[in-house]
Amino acid sequence: MxxxxxxxxxxxxxxxxxxxxxxxxxxxxxxRVVLDGIGHFPTREASDQVPRLLAAFLDSHGKR
Incomplete structure (x- = not known):
C-alpha cells in the first residue's frame, strides 16, 4: 500500500x-511532505494544499 x-x-x-x-x-x-509553517493540524491550517497533495498522490497511484 x-x-x-x-x-x-x-x-x-x-x-x-x-x-x-x-x-x-x-x-x-x-x-513524506513537510508543510513549512504549518502546525499540528495540516487539514485545517493548509486546507488549500492538503487536498491537492492527496489528489495528486491518489492519481499517481491509480487509487482515484
Whole structure:
C-alpha cells in the first residue's frame, strides 16, 4: 500500500523529524511532505494544499 505522510513543519506536538527516514519500514512507495509553517493540524491550517497533495498522490497511484 503506498503511503503519504503530510507533516506540519511547525508542529510542536509531533516534531517533523519524527517522520524522517522511515522509508525502510515500508515495502511500497512512501512519500513524506513537510508543510513549512504549518502546525499540528495540516487539514485545517493548509486546507488549500492538503487536498491537492492527496489528489495528486491518489492519481499517481491509480487509487482515484
Amino acid at each position: 503506498p503511503i503519504l505522510t503530510l507533516h506540519g513543519g511547525a508542529d510542536r506536538v509531533v516534531f517533523a523529524q519524527s517522520s524522517e527516514g522511515l522509508e525502510e519500514h515500508f515495502t511500497a512507495f512512501y512519500r
